[in-house]
Amino acid sequence: MCVYCTLRPADHLDHIVPCSRGGSGALVNLAPACRPCGQSKGDLTVVEWMAVRAAETAAGRDPAGSSV
């Protein structure tokens, strides 16, 4: 189960803090996630991505399709 949307099955382990942002490959920095969430999140941290999602949801968009 994807930890971000909790709707779709996880198909990979997402870096909570991306490697490109100094995150480690340790288990504590990995979370099971679905592809749409992983692609939407990109190289943002979870906190940054949540803020983006909140703004986009407020604007009537849902890039990860989590309202389905």
Ligand SMILES: [Zn+2]
């Ligand atoms: Zn997801």
